[in-house]
Amino acid sequence: MADGATTASIRQLHLFERDILSEANSLADRLTRHVVAGAVFANPFAGKGKASEEDLARLAEISVEIGTLLTRRALERFAGVERPRAYGKAVIVGTDGENEHGAALIHPRIGLAMRRGLGAGPALIPGNAKVAAAGTAIDVIFGGADEAWDYDAMDATTVTIPGAPGPKEIALFVGFGTTRVNARVQGASPQRVAELVAEIKAAAK
DSSP states (O other): OTTOOOGGGEEEEEEEEEEOOEETTEEOSSOOEEEEEEEEEEOTTTTSSSOOHHHHHHHHHHHHHHHHHHHHHHHGGGTTSOOOOEEEEEEEEOTTSOHHHHHHHHSSSHHHHHHHHHTOOSOOOOEEEEEOOTTOOEEEEEEESSOTTOGGGOEEEEEOOTTOSOTTEEEEEEEEEOOOTTOOOOOOOHHHHHHHHHHHHHHHO
């Protein structure tokens, strides 16, 4: 592919589903489901040195295309049950690539695909990227989809693909979830956090 990766260059598709039914000898008080969809595809810029701005922009475009596919596959696992209230994204770049390839895939534009699929608001989507060998695990970190300060939605799940990504490949992951099992931690409100930050800044002057 002279112009870069497309969905036609995907070598593998994966779906990781985790339902937690009980924890600490207590049954889950509601559905606790996290689903991560992953794709392994060719890195069009592997082994070519420092990526140009044009290269990174192309990867951002690819993220929307593949992110749309992964979002649809993940959200299908919530059909007929509770709507997800958490989301997250992650990427492992094969060892012939660079970390900025991963950043281009998960930061600028993939959120467009995820928000469109879920119908979610402006809350920042947690992202995690690394350059690593095949079979390396990565944490998909979840945050609230409609409200960044949704403490119950904050969670993580670890995924790994044996044998992937290869040195010239990328493994991209998109995840959606409900809440942590039996979530009940109480945190400060966004307003209180803003007040505390203002106090800290004032004290530092």
